[in-house]
Amino acid sequence: MTIKKSVCVLGVTGSVGSSTVDILKSHSDKYFVDAVTAHRNVAALAATAIDLGAAVAVIADESLYEDLKSALAGSGVEATAGEAALVDAASRPSDIVIAAIIGAAGLKATLAAIRRGARVGLANKETLVCAGDLMMAEVVKYGATLIPVDSEHSAIFQVLEQKSADNVDRILLTASGGPFREWSMADMMAVTPKQALAHPNWDMGAKISIDSATMMNKGLELIEACRLFPVPEDRIEVVVHPQSIVHSMVEYSDGSVLAQLGSPDMRTPIAYALSWPERIRINVPRLDFATIGQLNFTSPDLIRFPALRLAREALRAGGTVPTVLNAANEIAVGAFLSGKVTFLQIAETVERMMNKITVAPLCDLDQMFDLDDMVRRETLGLIDTGR
Numbered sequence: 001m002t003i004k005k006s007v008c009v010l011g012v013t014g015s016v017g018s019s020t021v022d023i024l025k026s027h028s029d030k031y032f033v034d035a036v037t038a039h040r041n042v043a044a045l046a047a048t049a050i051d052l053g054a055a056v057a058v059i060a061d062e063s064l065y066e067d068l069k070s071a072l073a074g075s076g077v078e079a080t081a082g083e084a085a086l087v088d089a090a091s092r093p094s095d096i097v098i099a100a101i102i103g104a105a106g107l108k109a110t111l112a113a114i115r116r117g118a119r120v121g122l123a124n125k126e127t128l129v130c131a132g133d134l135m136m137a138e139v140v141k142y143g144a145t146l147i148p149v150d151s152e153h154s155a156i157f158q159v160l161e162q163k164s165a166d167n168v169d170r171i172l173l174t175a176s177g178g179p180f181r182e183w184s185m186a187d188m189m190a191v192t193p194k195q196a197l198a199h200p201n202w203d204m205g206a207k208i209s210i211d212s213a214t215m216m217n218k219g220l221e222l223i224e225a226c227r228l229f230p231v232p233e234d235r236i237e238v239v240v241h242p243q244s245i246v247h248s249m250v251e252y253s254d255g256s257v258l259a260q261l262g263s264p265d266m267r268t269p270i271a272y273a274l275s276w277p278e279r280i281r282i283n284v285p286r287l288d289f290a291t292i293g294q295l296n297f298t299s300p301d302l303i304r305f306p307a308l309r310l311a312r313e314a315l316r317a318g319g320t321v322p323t324v325l326n327a328a329n330e331i332a333v334g335a336f337l338s339g340k341v342t343f344l345q346i347a348e349t350v351e352r353m354m355n356k357i358t359v360a361p362l363c364d365l366d367q368m369f370d371l372d373d374m375v376r377r378e379t380l381g382l383i384d385t386g387r
Contacts, residue, residue: 004029004030004031004032005030005031005032005095006031006032006094006096007020007024007033007034007094007274008034008035008036008089008092008094008096008097008098008113009021009024009033009037009097009098009100010089010097010098010099010100010101010106010109010110010124011098011101011102011106011123011124012036012038012045012048012049012100013038013039013044014100014101014102014205015203015205016098016100016123016205016266017036017098017100019265019266019267019270020098020100020270020274021048021052022267023267023270023271023274023282024274025051025052026282027280030275030280031096031274032053033053033054033055034054034055034056034092034093035054035056035057035058035092035094036048036049036052036056036058037057037058037059037060037089037109038057038058038060039059039060039061039101039105040059040060040061040064042067042068042071043071045057046071046072046077049072050072050075055077055078055092056077056078056080056089057077057078057080058080058082058085058088059079059081060081060082060085060086060105061081062081062082065080065081065082068081083108086101086108086109087108087109088112089109090110090112090113091112091113091116094118095118095119096118096119096120096121096273096274097113097118097119098123098149098270098273098274099113099120099121099122099124099127100123100124100149101124102124102205102207103124103126103207103330104126104127104130104326104327104330104372106127107124107126107127107369110122110124110135111127111135111138111365113144114135114138114139114142114144114146115138115142115144116142116144117142117143117144118144118145119144119147119276120144120146120147121147121149121270121273122146122147122148122273123149123150125150125220125224126326126330128227129220129224129323129325130322130323130326130327130368130372131368132223132224132227132322133362134362134364134368135227136227146228147272147273148224148228148269149266149269149270149273150221150224150269151247151248151262151264151266152173152221152247152248153221153224153225153228153248154260154268154269154273155247155248155249155259155260156173156225156228156229156248156250156260157228158260158272159248159249159250159258159259159260160229161252161258165229165230167252167253167254168230168231168235168250168251168252169251169252169253170231170235170236170237171225171229171231171235171236171237171248171250171251172237172238172239172248172249172251173218173221173222173237173239173248174238174240174241174244174247174248175215175218175238175239175241175300176199176201176202176212176240176241176243176244176264177215177240177241177242177300178199178212178215179195179196179198179199179200179213180196180213180304183304184304185303185304185344188343188344189342189344191213191342191343191344193339196209196213196336196343197209197210197213200242201242201244202264202266204266206337207330207334210333210337211307211329211333213343214305214307214343214346214347215300215305215307216307216310216311216329216346218238218308218311219307219308219309219310219314219325220311222236222238222308222311222312222315223311223315223322226315233312238300238308239297239299239300240298240299240300241295241296241297243295243296244264245262245263245264245287245292245295246259246261246295247259247262247269262284263285265284265285267282267284268282268284305347307346310325310347313354317359318362319359319360319361319362320357320360320368320371321357321359323368323372323375324353324354324371324375325350326372327353327372327375327379328349328353328354328379329346329350330376331349331375331379331380332345332347332349332379332383333346335383340383340384349379349382349383353375353378356378356382357371357375357378
């Protein structure tokens with residue numbers, strides 16, 4: 001008899017959350033859902049919670065509590081709201097937590113799951129960008145298991161031979177290049193949010209789609225890779241791979257390169273995080289290599305996509321700089337989506353904030369949260385005033 005594992009999904013209405021729901025519904029013999037959360041989408045949260053038979057549903061925006069309570073009336077699903085409720089959801093005794101809340105907003109709940117020693121399927125890369133060393137120390141201290149859900153980090157996790165880590169020469173992070181891979185700087189000056197949201201390969205949420213278009217997403221993944229894997233920054237490279245078939249590669253000292261390949265579908269890395277160390281069957285498109293024909297690889301252009309350069313500079317500087325990078329980028333992306341800055345001004349804004357904030361050691365999580373709040377306010381002021 002199979003013993004079902006309980007699952008908490010933080011950010012269930014987003015793109016990763018929705019893909020997770022698809023897997024959980026198709027494997028109800030293996031998993032049951034304890035808690036689900038969302039930021040503001042009451043209707044989708046309530047419908048998903050009822051459909052999955054969750055015990056608890058949490059809406060992060062406290063002002064929407066009565067709406068959620070009403071939507072769940074008679075369902076048997078408990079309604080709660082607010083940041084503390086998100087942390088409580090992650091603190092419940094579920095076997096697996098899928099941390100899919102976008103941005104630094106997901107950090108406290110993810111930390112709560114880590115501190116009870118849970119298995120965490122980490123789709124929130126900002127957790128490790130903002131406070132990577134501190135978070136990894138918590139993972140070790142509390143005996144948690146961190147399984148990356150980003151397709152690139154999942155690929156590395158699957159092909160990295162931990163017992164042979166000393167023999168790793170390079171990690172190669174692949175990047176699609178986004179929708180503007182071949183655009184000139186002049187053309188990118190007039191990019192609209194609609195164009196930037198139209199990723200050629202992946203179906204993702206708004207924030208990560210914009211990050212992919214600027215290549216900041218790959219920069220954040222570079223920082224995350226340094227936290228997750230025992231390989232120094234100068235041996236982690238980014239290579240542009242437009243087909244998004246090879247999700248990342250590990251090169252060993254004997255010249256062998258191990259790669260994980262698959263269709264560009266987030267359900268594959270999510271399924272691996274849920275089933276690790278085993279695998280489960282999921283309904284994703286299979287690769288037809290004869291149809292694919294060829295796979296292309298090029299170096300990234302750091303002139304047209306400076307966000308990748310900024311991320312590596314932040315990683316090398318260390319301390320508080322990655323937190324500044326992430327917070328400024330989140331605000332700048334929001335400003336672009338609302339028409340306050342141009343596409344190229346996203347990276348320009350981040351660079352200005354990185355130059356403005358004094359570098360300091362990152363000592364604890366309270367310092368990180370205070371810095372994150374301050375950088376967000378300063379970035380909004382910079383955008384509003386132009387100074």
